[in-house]
Amino acid sequence: MENVEIARVLNEYANLLDIQGDSPFRVRAYRNAAQTVASLSQPVAQLIEAGEDLQQLPGIGSSMAEHLQEIVETGTLSRLEEVRRALPSTLTELMQLEHLGPKKARQLHDALGITSVSELAAAIDAGKVEALPGFGKKSAANLRHAIDAFERRSRRFLLADADQFVRPLLRHLRQAPGIVELEVAGSYRRRQETVGDIDILAVCEDPHPVMQHFQAYREVDRIEMAGPTRGTVILRSGLQVDLRIVPRRSYGAALHYFIGSKAHNVAVRQLGVERGLRINEYGIFRVPKGKKADDLGTEEGERIGGEREEDVFRAVGLVWIPPELREDRGEIQAAQEGRLPHLITLDDIRGDLQMHSTWSDGAHTIEEMARACQERGYEYCAITDHSQSTRVAGGLDAERFRKQWEEIEEIRQRLDGIVLLKGVELDILPDGSLALPDDMLEQFDIVLIAVHSQLDMPRARMTRRVLKALSHPAVDILAHPTGRQIRKRAPVDIDLEEVFHAAKECDVALELDAQPERLDLNDVHLHRARELGVKVAIDSDAHSIEHLRFMSYGIDQARRGWLERQQVVNTLPWPKFRRCLGRRRA
DNA sequence: GCCGTTTTCGGCCCGACTGTTTTCAGTCG
Ligand SMILES: Nc1nc2c(ncn2[C@H]2C[C@H](O)[C@@H](COP(=O)(O)OP(=O)(O)OP(=O)(O)O)O2)c(=O)[nH]1
Ligand SMILES: [Mg+2]
Ligand SMILES: [Mg+2]
Ligand SMILES: [Zn+2]
Numbered sequence A: 001m002e003n004v005e006i007a008r009v010l011n012e013y014a015n016l017l018d019i020q021g022d023s024p025f026r027v028r029a030y031r032n033a034a035q036t037v038a039s040l041s042q043p044v045a046q047l048i049e050a051g052e053d054l055q056q057l058p059g060i061g062s063s064m065a066e067h068l069q070e071i072v073e074t075g076t077l078s079r080l081e082e083v084r085r086a087l088p089s090t091l092t093e094l095m096q097l098e099h100l101g102p103k104k105a106r107q108l109h110d111a112l113g114i115t116s117v118s119e120l121a122a123a124i125d126a127g128k129v130e131a132l133p134g135f136g137k138k139s140a141a142n143l144r145h146a147i148d149a150f151e152r153r154s155r156r157f158l159l160a161d162a163d164q165f166v167r168p169l170l171r172h173l174r175q176a177p178g179i180v181e182l183e184v185a186g187s188y189r190r191r192q193e194t195v196g197d198i199d200i201l202a203v204c205e206d207p208h209p210v211m212q213h214f215q216a217y218r219e220v221d222r223i224e225m226a227g228p229t230r231g232t233v234i235l236r237s238g239l240q241v242d243l244r245i246v247p248r249r250s251y252g253a254a255l256h257y258f259i260g261s262k263a264h265n266v267a268v269r270q271l272g273v274e275r276g277l278r279i280n281e282y283g284i285f286r287v288p289k290g291k292k293a294d295d296l297g298t299e300e301g302e303r304i305g306g307e308r309e310e311d312v313f314r315a316v317g318l319v320w321i322p323p324e325l326r327e328d329r330g331e332i333q334a335a336q337e338g339r340l341p342h343l344i345t346l347d348d349i350r351g352d353l354q355m356h357s358t359w360s361d362g363a364h365t366i367e368e369m370a371r372a373c374q375e376r377g378y379e380y381c382a383i384t385d386h387s388q389s390t391r392v393a394g395g396l397d398a399e400r401f402r403k404q405w406e407e408i409e410e411i412r413q414r415l416d417g418i419v420l421l422k423g424v425e426l427d428i429l430p431d432g433s434l435a436l437p438d439d440m441l442e443q444f445d446i447v448l449i450a451v452h453s454q455l456d457m458p459r460a461r462m463t464r465r466v467l468k469a470l471s472h473p474a475v476d477i478l479a480h481p482t483g484r485q486i487r488k489r490a491p492v493d494i495d496l497e498e499v500f501h502a503a504k505e506c507d508v509a510l511e512l513d514a515q516p517e518r519l520d521l522n523d524v525h526l527h528r529a530r531e532l533g534v535k536v537a538i539d540s541d542a543h544s545i546e547h548l549r550f551m552s553y554g555i556d557q558a559r560r561g562w563l564e565r566q567q568v569v570n571t572l573p574w575p576k577f578r579r580c581l582g583r584r585r586a
Numbered sequence B: 001g002c003c004g005t006t007t008t009c010g011g012c013c014c015g016a017c018t019g020t021t022t023t024c025a026g027t028c029g
Helices: A003-020 A024-038 A044-049 A062-074 A078-086 A102-112 A117-125 A137-152 A159-174 A207-215 A248-259 A262-274 A309-315 A331-336 A366-375 A398-414 A459-470 A496-506 A523-532 A545-560 A574-582
Strands: A179-185 A198-204 A220-226 A230-235 A240-246 A277-280 A283-286 A302-305 A380-383 A419-427 A446-450 A509-513 A536-539
Touching: A003 A024, A003 A062, A003 A078, A003 A102, A024 A062, A044 A062, A102 A117, A117 A137, A159 A179, A159 A198, A159 A207, A159 A545, A179 A248, A198 A207, A198 A248, A207 A220, A207 A230, A207 A240, A240 A248, A248 A262, A248 A277, A248 A283, A248 A302, A248 A309, A262 A277, A262 A309, A262 A331, A277 A309, A283 A309, A302 A309, A366 A380, A366 A398, A366 A545, A398 A419, A459 A496, A496 A509, A496 A523, A509 A545, A523 A545, A536 A545
Parallel strands: A198 A240, A380 A419, A419 A446, A509 A536
Antiparallel strands: A179 A198, A220 A230, A230 A240, A277 A283, A283 A302
């Protein structure tokens, strides 16, 4: 039972409770638990087996710990099965529609017997929905549109894909009359690997013309919502954009609000409540004595701050927290205790250790790659074309690698100021041996290994396979350790906890492959690697000089994984990195 | 259902927009 599946059970139960009209706090408890499970670096099953106390996890109490145990043992939750007898699980499908939440789902079920999206579509077309109390012609039409949108399935965007649309959008918005500040917020600003929409904050005195200008953007396909301070549009690309407009005095509070995450906001605002403060997107306010927070205006009470983001943190006894950490995964406690990490930056990177050339499936020559790396300010780079048994086109055999070394040595004569390393991305064969003989491996400057075949191997065998490969003394880096490709290929089934320990033992670095659809290891894994003291290499895995910039997407995830410069081997200046490469063969 | 150097009971973040309402519920951020 994978953690994502456990989280799915908990979320489904939360949704059904919600539809039943159960306590919203109980519903939230199940959603929080699902969130916690989903962002664990180890399988819950493994934690239980190891006798770990699940109640130490945030949002997991005694009941939830029992539920987790039950889900792991039986694959489901008896109380979920019970609720399912009254409410079909397909009802939760309805809640995926825009503008349709638990209350309306319940009403549609009770009044019309609707249990699925297709039944809802039929009921709308038959005019039954608009006749229901609380519904009308407009809401029925909106639902009809939501169904179309649902079926067209505009999923989440890769961060790098979203970037393509954000840049021209920002260029347009900066032209808006009276704009003082413009910031991208939300998951994009927190650099999540995928984003559900683009959230943008604007500061100006007169919001009206800015909102108009926003909606007049030539890429806008549809205006979803348009109020005085917030608007939502859908672009032709299918990307949703939310714009929020506030006055200058609220800039910091609004930025904090809009960057999120939701869980982080809730936790920070809760700290405010404990101090008699109300934190919203307009500022931080002292709640007047004898007044209920409910019946206050949005800016009522003594203003403590709000113009700068630091105001929010300072008001609740925290130092400023970098957006990439704002997931309520321990950053608030760390900020309280003054032990936030000093996060790695792109400037810390001194070299790139995985890239491909025209010798295998790359688009540029070795020399072009090396010079492009030099232009990026690197001190070293490694050409790591594929070994032959790789299913990737054009893998090299021993003979070709020897030829390639000759060329590299020749190019070295012409290069000045960058060290060009002879590398390889070497297959880990199904039995855990490596695809080139030892006498050959010794002659590379750097050896990356990776699984490229038999990806569906069962967990125990895959783990043994990789562990055996890690123990080979020529190996420097385990490349893209899980093999996942976002929305394309699931990660291999492997016990990463064992891999981490072995990597540490063997002094092998684990890769963060920075290709936008790989980002492998991911942020959660990187955080665990940091905890265990495992070294990381952040590599672009570039197949052309343009791809060298993928490094920044790797840095994003490294930051989300709390990594500091010291954990990342390719932040070392060349003399130190050279010693590090020599360490195991010496 | 979770949680606690203010609490083991009684809190649980806070606000914008829409559609339908005759004063606000529902949904979403
Ligand atoms: N205080 C508070 N803030 C919220 C809530 N929901 C959303 N926000 C804030 C934090 C979010 O990061 C921000 C943008 O909302 P989104 O729904 O776009 O979420 P986000 O961008 O984090 O993720 P996404 O990739 O869009 O799904 O608004 C909430 O319930 N309470
Ligand atoms: Mg968003
Ligand atoms: Mg949004
Ligand atoms: Zn590979």
